[in-house]
Amino acid sequence: MQTSRKSWQLLIAFNVLCLAAGWWYSHSDAAPPEVKQPFANPVQQRESMIRLLQESNQLLREQNALLKSGKLQVQIVAEK
Template sequence: MNDSQKRWQLLVIVNVICLAGGWWYSQGYAAPPETKQPFANSVQQRETMIRLLQESNQLIREQNQLLKSGKLKVQVTQSR
């Protein structure tokens, strides 16, 4: 065999080994099992709170614009 054939054979063997290792790892045999965290994810909680606060601020801005515009009419009726 010449050097070129040996290199190609070695390349094919290394690729097969890498693919088999990747498959084995992806099947969970070598990968650590996913565990449930004992506490809630604080980063996700902060992101949710920030998003909700931004939505609340937007609603308050809209309410203030309506109040300042003078187009708001309040009608009081007596309940029966």
């Protein structure tokens, strides 16, 4: 029972030590600074393009549904 409790205490102490070291590393000069990339991220660009295309497709579906429904009325008014 005592060895089991001591091993748990050592495990917890080791985890706390590792977390503290990781926090210190991320806030010190040892961690490399985040550098702004000179070029745009192609993955983000593709995701943005895909999202915009999906929105366009949805709008086209709505327009096609409106045109096919026959409920569309066009009125031409002469300019005065």
